[in-house]
Amino acid sequence: MNSFYERPILNSPYRAPELHHPLDQNGQPLEGEPRLGRRASRFIVPVPASRKKTSASQASLDLETYTEN
Numbered sequence: 001m002n003s004f005y006e007r008p009i010l011n012s013p014y015r016a017p018e019l020h021h022p023l024d025q026n027g028q029p030l031e032g033e034p035r036l037g038r039r040a041s042r043f044i045v046p047v048p049a050s051r052k053k054t055s056a057s058q059a060s061l062d063l064e065t066y067t068e069n
Contacts, residue, residue, distance in 0.1 A: 004029035
């Protein structure tokens, strides 16, 4: 298993960061051990990619069977 999921929090909230998880171009964690030092500053979104689901076809609304009371 990827070390990111085994140990997602590497640093103390009260000290300067000492380790970081390597990330790919999309901001997803790479396999491997944490790296020393701070990660280079850049804009990333630390949210995992969504799982693609097959979308169901949109249901239609049958308006011809409508009757007023």
